[in-house]
Amino acid sequence: MNLYSSLIVDLSKNPVNKRSIPDANITGSGANVTCGDRVRMYAKTDAQGKILDCSFEGEGCAITMASASLLTEEAKGKLLAEISEWNSLNVFQWLGTELGPGRVKCGLIPLETLQEALKRHSPSAPRPQKRQALSSRARVSRAHAEKQL
Amino acid sequence: MATLIQNRSASSGLVGSRASATKGRGVSVRPVQRTASDRTRGGNVVSPRRKDFPIFQERPELVYLDSAATSLKPKCVIDAVADYYGKYSANVHRGIYRLSEEATAAYEGARKTIQQFIGAKSEKEIIFTRGATEAINLVAQGWGSQYLKSGDEIILTVLEHHSNIVPWQMVAKKKNCVIKYLDVDDRGVLKTDQLSKLLTRRTKIIALTHVSNGIGVINPLKPIIQKAHAIGAKVLVDAAQSTPHSPLDVQYLDCDFLAFSGHKMCGPTGIGVLYAKEKILQEMEPFLGGGDMILEVTKTNSTWNEIPWKFEAGTPPIAEAIGLGAALVYLREIGMSTIRTHEKKLLAHALELLQKIPGVTLYGPCDPEIQAGVLSFGIDGVHPHDIASIFDEDNIAIRAGHHCNMLLMERFGIPATARASFYLYNTETDVEKLAQAVLKVKKIFS
Numbered sequence: 001m002n003l004y005s006s007l008i009v010d011l012s013k014n015p016v017n018k019r020s021i022p023d024a025n026i027t028g029s030g031a032n033v034t035c036g037d038r039v040r041m042y043a044k045t046d047a048q049g050k051i052l053d054c055s056f057e058g059e060g061c062a063i064t065m066a067s068a069s070l071l072t073e074e075a076k077g078k079l080l081a082e083i084s085e086w087n088s089l090n091v092f093q094w095l096g097t098e099l100g101p102g103r104v105k106c107g108l109i110p111l112e113t114l115q116e117a118l119k120r121h122s123p124s125a126p127r128p129q130k131r132q133a134l135s136s137r138a139r140v141s142r143a144h145a146e147k148q149l
Numbered sequence: 150m151a152t153l154i155q156n157r158s159a160s161s162g163l164v165g166s167r168a169s170a171t172k173g174r175g176v177s178v179r180p181v182q183r184t185a186s187d188r189t190r191g192g193n194v195v196s197p198r199r200k201d202f203p204i205f206q207e208r209p210e211l212v213y214l215d216s217a218a219t220s221l222k223p224k225c226v227i228d229a230v231a232d233y234y235g236k237y238s239a240n241v242h243r244g245i246y247r248l249s250e251e252a253t254a255a256y257e258g259a260r261k262t263i264q265q266f267i268g269a270k271s272e273k274e275i276i277f278t279r280g281a282t283e284a285i286n287l288v289a290q291g292w293g294s295q296y297l298k299s300g301d302e303i304i305l306t307v308l309e310h311h312s313n314i315v316p317w318q319m320v321a322k323k324k325n326c327v328i329k330y331l332d333v334d335d336r337g338v339l340k341t342d343q344l345s346k347l348l349t350r351r352t353k354i355i356a357l358t359h360v361s362n363g364i365g366v367i368n369p370l371k372p373i374i375q376k377a378h379a380i381g382a383k384v385l386v387d388a389a390q391s392t393p394h395s396p397l398d399v400q401y402l403d404c405d406f407l408a409f410s411g412h413k414m415c416g417p418t419g420i421g422v423l424y425a426k427e428k429i430l431q432e433m434e435p436f437l438g439g440g441d442m443i444l445e446v447t448k449t450n451s452t453w454n455e456i457p458w459k460f461e462a463g464t465p466p467i468a469e470a471i472g473l474g475a476a477l478v479y480l481r482e483i484g485m486s487t488i489r490t491h492e493k494k495l496l497a498h499a500l501e502l503l504q505k506i507p508g509v510t511l512y513g514p515c516d517p518e519i520q521a522g523v524l525s526f527g528i529d530g531v532h533p534h535d536i537a538s539i540f541d542e543d544n545i546a547i548r549a550g551h552h553c554n555m556l557l558m559e560r561f562g563i564p565a566t567a568r569a570s571f572y573l574y575n576t577e578t579d580v581e582k583l584a585q586a587v588l589k590v591k592k593i594f595s
Contacts, residue, residue: 003538004593013530013594034550035534036564059564061532062594103538 003103004062005096012062017055017072024053028117030109037064037106041072041114049080049122054114061106063099068110070094080118086111198483199574203227212545212579217362217390217523217552217570219412222476226415229475233468241467242441242458256467259474260457266477267407268398269424276423276430276460277470281389282312284408284423285356287460288385289316291436292406292429297353299325304347304355304382306331306339307560310362311553313387317356331357333560336514337364344376352382359391363554363568364513365496365523367391370402378403383429389413393480393572394521395489399424411469416476420469423460430456437462488573492522495571495580499524502584509587512566522571525552528587531594533567539593540567540586547583 024042031038037060044053054075056068074094075083091107092098099107199205201223204213213221233255239248241256257272264272278284297303303317307330321328329347332340355377360367374384385406391397393414399407406429411420425433435442435453439462444452453459480488496517503509508529514520528536537549548568551558558564569583 002542004535009593012535035532036551036558037532037534061534063535063538064532103534106534 003097003099007096008062008066011066011069015065016069018057018065018069019055020057021053021055024055026114026117026121028113028120030113030116032060032064032105032109035061035064035106037061037109039064039068039110039113041068041110041117043075043114043117045080051075051078051080051083056110060109063095063103063106064109067091067095067107071110071114075114080122084115084118086115198223199576201225201479202574205574208544210544212543212582214569214571214575214579214583215546215548216393216413216572216575217365217568218548219418220393220415220572221574222417223415223479225479226417226472226476230417230468230472233471240464252467255471255474256465259470259477262474262477263422266397266481267392267422267424268400270400271427273456274424274427274430276425276457277465278408278421278423279419279466280412280421281387281408281410282316282421284406284421285313285385285387286316287423287436288356288406288408288425289320291460292383292433293317293320293324293354295434297321297324297326300351301326301353302349302351303328304331304344304352304357305329306357306368307333307556308337308339308358308361308363308366308368308554309356309556310358310387310389311555313356313358313385314556326353327351330556333366333557335561337361337366337512337557337561338514338519339366339368341369341373344373348376348380348382350380352377352380354383354385356385356387358387358389359397360388360394360521360523361513361554361557362390362523363552363557363566364525365390365520365570366514367519367521370404374403390521390523394485394492396485405429411473411476414473414476415479416473417466417469420466420473422473427456430460433460435459435462439463441465483573491573492571492575493517495575495577496520496522496524498577499569499571499580499583502580503587506584506587506591508591512561512563522575523568524570525566525568526587527563527566528590528594531590533565535594536567536587536590539590540583543582543586543589545582545586 021042021044024044026043026045027041029040039056039058039060042055043051045051054072056072088104088108091111095107202221203224204221205211237248237251239252241249241253244250260272260275263275269275278287297320303321303326305314305317305328317328331344331347334340355373357368357373359370370386377384383405386402386404388397388407388409392409405426407424409422412418442454442459442462444454500511500515503511503526510527512525527533533549537547540547550565552568
């Protein structure tokens with residue numbers, strides 16, 4: 001498996017949306033202590049819950065940086081409810097590769113951090129993805145199993 | 150030529166044994182019978198012992214550079230474990246039948262082997278644990294709870310693995326003790342000149358590692374132990390990274406406690422050893438209660454078994470202990486000085502190759518004289534996890550992360566490193582593949 005496509009390497013060297021949003025109404029931080037990956041996610045929404053701008057700051061491995069760049073790009077123009085539906089399969093699709101158990105945490109930190117921030121922002125919003133967000137590893141295994149079938 | 154065997158040198162050991170301290174006096178190591186076919190082709194530093202490890206038949210392409218995490222297992226150890234389960238599987242110490250007697254003899258025989266291997270005075274000083282972590286917890290919870298008082302001081306170093314920090318933090322919280330840390334210089338070498346400032350009349354114990362699992366630096370134990378004893382403090386040595394790689398002599402070191410794991414030295418997982426001086430063990434209260442550690446139990450009271458069994462409650466890890474015994478016999482046959490010399494050569498070669506590559510940062514002393522076969526490094530602009538993932542594509546297993554060394558990472562101001570570590574089965578070819586993989590990473594991220 002060649003994990004390091006030119007997309008992932010390019011985005012790790014030249015990330016997009018890697019900046020703060022001073023007037024963001026949704027922010028959250030997440031870290032993967034084992035790896036030393038840290039991200040801070042920013043989102044600015046309108047009254048209808050549509051994301052006008054989305055960005056991140058932080059440091060980490062190429063997978064984390066690429067994943068954060070792609071997520072923030074995908075999130076723009078989407079509704080908060082849509083983002084809370086996303087899971088690891090979306091991340092794999094953006095990255096163009098599945099991530100094994102050793103690296104899946106790196107790829108999911110940006111999304112999980114953003115989803116946690118959304119939850120805090122609107123606790124009453126439906127959170128069908130909560131369980132999935134916590135068991136990303138199980139989902140990857142399932143995805144692998146389905147693929148083999 | 151097979152330098153592994155020829156250049157056996159007594160002065161190459163870590164400073165943890167008589168042999169290494171008295172340069173040139175020599176050390177008696179039984180010669181290893183070897184044939185031409187033993188040699189692994191490629192490079193000057195060969196490993197005549199590679200064929201002993203069945204995993205290389207399964208995965209001939211494997212370049213295993215993560216022995217500081219856990220070592221591979223030779224066939225003799227796998228066989229010893231299987232033999233116990235297949236031929237004389239029974240509980241120890243209590244069976245009135247031959248099968249149990251046989252199991253007991255093998256289990257206690259392993260204890261004897263360990264006693265001889267580390268130069269302990271008596272096998273009563275050898276306690277089987279689940280690993281080095283449990284051995285340290287036994288001392289922190291057992292000895293610490295009994296002897297530490299409010300205001301007492303514990304000295305650790307910033308080099309410690311979390312397993313030699315957290316148990317002390319737990320007991321310090323309970324007993325209201327103070328923990329002080331001995332710092333390192335920018336090469337990761339302990340600032341031993343600052344030890345005198347840290348030592349006070351309240352210092353009850355120094356717990357420190359022999360070899361850093363993060364950067365491989367070898368600590369000068371002997372003078373530290375002497376200083377500690379001069380003010381009446383005890384010393385615990387975390388020898389998880391040194392016992393597998395070099396001669397070790399607890400009587401020479403004169404440490405009070407010494408902990409190590411089986412799985413890092415060709416033995417099974419789930420077995421470790423606590424060495425402690427007999428007098429201390431006699432006076433210490435048991436750590437865990439249960440079967441085998443008692444003499445007599447009444448409704449209101451129990452009396453303790455003799456040492457070492459006083460500290461081995463419940464059915465012990467029998468197969469694992471027997472497997473560890475087999476591992477030590479295997480290592481002893483090769484000779485610990487021989488293994489140290491081998492790893493020294495591999496490290497020297499790795500340093501030479503990696504130092505030449507621009508953009509590579511090496512952490513630690515970068516001096517094989519005071520560094521075991523552990524090499525932490527970074528590549529500019531590339532996260533260590535990406536390094537490890539790219540290495541994995543070429544079947545090269547290294548570690549990336551903080552290595553349970555968060556204090557050291559903080560000291561160096563980095564979140565993580567990539568770490569390659571060597572053992573007796575590694576060859577010069579493995580080192581060359583390591584250097585090639587570094588170049589590949591640089592190319593991908595160029």
